[in-house]
Amino acid sequence: MGSLGRPEYVIYPDKISETLTMYQASVYIRGGVSVSFRNYRFMGRAMPTERHAIQMAAREAIARL
Secondary structure, three states: OOEOOOOEEEEEEEEOOOOOEEEEEEEEEEEOOHHHOEEEEEEOOOEOOHHHHHHHHHHHHHHHO
């Protein structure tokens, strides 16, 4: 699979209470050869920080690709 661009991350905040917010991220990957061009989307688990949410989405993409 050849990648045509950088992965795009989208972060979804989920406010649990006044003091606690959890974050979930998804990663979109556009890529592939022109004959079999495919888009991929992977969701990570809810995590306490945005950075951890992005890491989990990236980990999910690596594990499935």
